[in-house]
Amino acid sequence: MRALHFDGTAVRFRTDLPTPAPAPGEALIRVRAAGICQTDLEIAKGYMGFTGILGHEFVGIVEKIAPASDAGVPTGASALNAARWLGKRVTGEINCVCGKCDLCARGLSSHCTARTVLGIQNRDGAFADCLCLPLRNLHEIPDHLSDDEAAFVEPLAAAFQILRQVPIEKRTRAVVLGDGRLGQLVAQVLATTGCALTLVGHHESKLALAEKLCAGATAARQTSAQFRAVFERDLRAARDHDVVVDCTGHAEGFLRALSLVRPRGTIVLKTTAAAAAPLNLAPVVIDEITIVGSRCGPFDQAIRALAAREVQVAPLISRSVPLAQSAPLFAPGAAPGALKILLRIQDRT
Amino acid sequence: MRALHFDGTAVRFRTDLPTPAPAPGEALIRVRAAGICQTDLEIAKGYMGFTGILGHEFVGIVEKIAPASDAGVPTGASALNAARWLGKRVTGEINCVCGKCDLCARGLSSHCTARTVLGIQNRDGAFADCLCLPLRNLHEIPDHLSDDEAAFVEPLAAAFQILRQVPIEKRTRAVVLGDGRLGQLVAQVLATTGCALTLVGHHESKLALAEKLCAGATAARQTSAQFRAVFERDLRAARDHDVVVDCTGHAEGFLRALSLVRPRGTIVLKTTAAAAAPLNLAPVVIDEITIVGSRCGPFDQAIRALAAREVQVAPLISRSVPLAQSAPLFAPGAAPGALKILLRIQDRT
Numbered sequence: 109m110r111a112l113h114f115d116g117t118a119v120r121f122r123t124d125l126p127t128p129a130p131a132p133g134e135a136l137i138r139v140r141a142a143g144i145c146q147t148d149l150e151i152a153k154g155y156m157g158f159t160g161i162l163g164h165e166f167v168g169i170v171e172k173i174a175p176a177s178d179a180g181v182p183t184g185a186s187a188l189n190a191a192r193w194l195g196k197r198v199t200g201e202i203n204c205v206c207g208k209c210d211l212c213a214r215g216l217s218s219h220c221t222a223r224t225v226l227g228i229q230n231r232d233g234a235f236a237d238c239l240c241l242p243l244r245n246l247h248e249i250p251d252h253l254s255d256d257e258a259a260f261v262e263p264l265a266a267a268f269q270i271l272r273q274v275p276i277e278k279r280t281r282a283v284v285l286g287d288g289r290l291g292q293l294v295a296q297v298l299a300t301t302g303c304a305l306t307l308v309g310h311h312e313s314k315l316a317l318a319e320k321l322c323a324g325a326t327a328a329r330q331t332s333a334q335f336r337a338v339f340e341r342d343l344r345a346a347r348d349h350d351v352v353v354d355c356t357g358h359a360e361g362f363l364r365a366l367s368l369v370r371p372r373g374t375i376v377l378k379t380t381a382a383a384a385a386p387l388n389l390a391p392v393v394i395d396e397i398t399i400v401g402s403r404c405g406p407f408d409q410a411i412r413a414l415a416a417r418e419v420q421v422a423p424l425i426s427r428s429v430p431l432a433q434s435a436p437l438f439a440p441g442a443a444p445g446a447l448k449i450l451l452r453i454q455d456r457t
Numbered sequence: 458m459r460a461l462h463f464d465g466t467a468v469r470f471r472t473d474l475p476t477p478a479p480a481p482g483e484a485l486i487r488v489r490a491a492g493i494c495q496t497d498l499e500i501a502k503g504y505m506g507f508t509g510i511l512g513h514e515f516v517g518i519v520e521k522i523a524p525a526s527d528a529g530v531p532t533g534a535s536a537l538n539a540a541r542w543l544g545k546r547v548t549g550e551i552n553c554v555c556g557k558c559d560l561c562a563r564g565l566s567s568h569c570t571a572r573t574v575l576g577i578q579n580r581d582g583a584f585a586d587c588l589c590l591p592l593r594n595l596h597e598i599p600d601h602l603s604d605d606e607a608a609f610v611e612p613l614a615a616a617f618q619i620l621r622q623v624p625i626e627k628r629t630r631a632v633v634l635g636d637g638r639l640g641q642l643v644a645q646v647l648a649t650t651g652c653a654l655t656l657v658g659h660h661e662s663k664l665a666l667a668e669k670l671c672a673g674a675t676a677a678r679q680t681s682a683q684f685r686a687v688f689e690r691d692l693r694a695a696r697d698h699d700v701v702v703d704c705t706g707h708a709e710g711f712l713r714a715l716s717l718v719r720p721r722g723t724i725v726l727k728t729t730a731a732a733a734a735p736l737n738l739a740p741v742v743i744d745e746i747t748i749v750g751s752r753c754g755p756f757d758q759a760i761r762a763l764a765a766r767e768v769q770v771a772p773l774i775s776r777s778v779p780l781a782q783s784a785p786l787f788a789p790g791a792a793p794g795a796l797k798i799l800l801r802i803q804d805r806t
Contacts, residue, residue, distance in 0.1 A: 210697065211720060219720030219744060273745075348559065362738060371560060371568030380739035387736040389711060390729035392750035395568060396622075399748040401741035 111161045111236035112435060112451075119152050119162065119438035121431070128232060130240045133176035135193055137200070137241060139168040139453045141255040141428075142234040144437065145263060146290065146357055146379060148227070152438040156228065162438075163234035163451070164202045164227040167249060167258035170194055171238070190243055197249045199261045200241040201407055202226040218404050235431065235451055247407045250415045256428070259450055260421040261410045263290060266378070267297040268413070269405025274351055274374050278302045281348065283368050286355035287314035287337070289424060289448045290378060292321065294353050295335075296419045299325035304334040308343055308364075311445065315339070321420050328418040347371070347395075353378055362387070371395040376402050424448045460510045460585030461784060461800075468501050468511065468787035470780070477581060479589045482525035484542055486517040486549070486590060488802045490604040490777075491583040493786065494612060495639065495706055495728060500577065501787040511787075512583035512800075513551045513576040516598060516607035519543055520587070539592055546598045548610045549590040550756055551575040567753050584780065584800055596756045599764045605777070608799055609642070609770040610759045615727070616642040617762070618754025620650070623700055623723050627651045630697065632717050635704035636663035636686070638773060638797045639727060641670065643702050644684075645768045648674035653683040657692055657713075660794065664688070670769050677767040696720070696744075702727055711736070720744040725751050773797045 109127045113120055130136045143165035151158050170193045205212055205220035212220050226241065227233020249258040267290070276282060280303040284295045287309025295307045299322035307318045315337035322335040345367050352369045353376040354361040365375045375397060392399065413419045426446040429437065431453045437443055458476045462469055479485045492514035500507050519542045554561055554569035561569050575590065576582020598607040616639070625631060629652040633644045636658025644656045648671035656667050664686035671684040694716050701718045702725040703710040714724040724746060741748065762768045775795040778786065780802045786792055 380742045393726045393729045396750045401745045
């Protein structure tokens with residue numbers, strides 16, 4: 109099959125890779141579209157030690173099922189009804205877990221120490237004709253959502269994770285740092301709460317887009333709009349925000365967040381900055397700041413928000429590129445200023 | 458009056474300082490005993506930019522009251538009953554706040570941006586014959602507690618703050634890093650919850666002491682003892698602890714905490730390490746760790762715990778030194794291995 113493969117040095121388009129065989133309890137999925145995420149670009153720089161097929165944001169069709177064996181492979185409700193998945197349009201959660209370890213037993217299965225992660229850790233990813241995922245990871249996509257929209261479920265779920273970790277309500281003063289693809293999604297998700305929201309960025313067009321989309325998000329929930337988009341350079345440095353979400357992708361984002369959060373406020377770290385930064389944690393203690401690391405989130409909530417049109421993702425698509433032409437996108441600085449780039453993998457006829 | 462004064466370069470015993478005059482709403486307190494804290498030693502290294510009289514852990518007698526004026530000085534219940542404080546044995550909260558700013562209005566007065574802090578920020582401290590504090594900061598000490606015990610109320614309150622910030626219960630797996638004076642107090646406070654507690658340190662005698670005191674703390678609350686004291690070098694590095702409290706006082710403590718906390722667990726930062734350390738926050742995001750800065754705490758809870766003999770502090774006193782002889786204690790490395798050093802300020806006859 110065809111795939112974008114990272115060998116530890118470069119990302120290459122290959123046509124000589126075998127179609128994978130689903131393990132017991134897994135589905136073979138024919139991918140239709142996939143999204144490029146900052147994590148993919150970081151992996152392509154070699155930072156995470158992954159080699160294989162990249163990609164973890166996708167939508168595709170279930171083509172084949174490998175029934176769970178009787179020999180101890182965990183069988184959830186999904187697996188028991190395996191056959192019903194055939195032909196369905198799905199996306200899937202990216203953490204493939206053992207179901208048996210201490211963390212799985214404690215309800216922390218997305219942190220299972222034995223986990224593989226689609227396109228990130230010991231499991232080939234979605235920038236390919238086909239991928240395999242456990243049936244219990246799958247989520248069906250409602251018919252009225254496009255493939256393009258469905259490819260956003262994974263990052264949108266990651267944005268919704270913030271609402272599960274930190275109380276954000278109408279009276280909350282929140283800041284999102286970064287007007288890139290993740291900052292845009294996080295801003296819309298926070299806007300659905302009706303909180304007083306400030307998005308801080310560097311790009312006029314992206315800030316204007318966020319303004320429009322967040323107004324839509326608040327309108328969809330019939331909350332009053334309290335959104336403002338601010339250029340980084342124009343931001344008054346006042347430590348009076350309850351919650352600051354760092355979506356900058358830079359280690360400096362944390363320091364910026366510290367300069368904006370109020371005492372006993374919360375900083376949410378959403379992006380993994382590759383570089384280590386010198387950091388004095390004394391202000392965190394003195395001002396009793398809470399820092400919350402935030403990663404994967406609830407797919408069901410993301411799908412519901414897309415289906416209800418509370419969140420708009422199509423305007424965030426900068427380009428849609430055929431798989432065969434996409435390898436150059438992973439060179440450093442290849443797509444400056446782009447928001448979401450989607451890979452077209454199967455023709456949608 | 459006599460006092461230990463830091464001029465930005467050295468800590469000196471002086472006898473030529475004027476007795477302070479309490480501002481409206483404040484009390485003049487004749488200090489009987491005071492405790493040396495890591496923060497005092499850090500200030501004496503010049504890290505915090507404070508000059509003046511050091512010290513913020515104390516017990517003393519209210520000698521004089523300056524009634525609150527009618528001209529807008531905030532008057533709490535304490536101030537209205539000002540006269541009742543005269544002659545009382547008290548300790549006091551260290552943050553002196555404006556009562557009017559946004560943070561005070563939001564119930565975050567201990568973080569008031571206009572605050573002065575006893576012996577730490579724009580307010581002379583407790584290593585002196587007398588100090589001044591607002592009446593509303595004062596807490597009366599029960600008669601059956603000694604001066605030595607009462608001098609521990611402030612750091613013990615800081616230890617209790619952890620229980621207000623992080624849920625810790627019987628099934629919680631907690632680690633306290635550091636067997637020094639703060640680590641000892643935090644361990645006893647956590648032990649009162651009956652949680653599964655590990656104290657990690659470098660000193661045989663301190664670990665043995667903690668073992669004895671924590672057994673007492675769990676016994677006082679009739680919870681079953683689940684305490685172990687472990688040498689740092691003997692600690693199995695397993696990321697399976699729900700809560701890790703860093704009381705090491707070193708920037709490296711945070712990295713050690715990261716190596717012990719489970720995914721979605723909590724690290725409590727209790728000490729302000731002076732040096733900035735290179736720090737990669739990516740693991741915080743990937744494992745969704747929560748980091749909580751923790752500073753001052755509830756004096757009433759600390760006094761209750763001392764009065765009920767749930768927490769033992771007298772065994773933590775390494776030495777008791779007359780004020781006039783105490784300046785050399787602030788030289789770097791002056792008291793290696795000491796737990797709490799108290800300053801005897803007035804003779805207790």
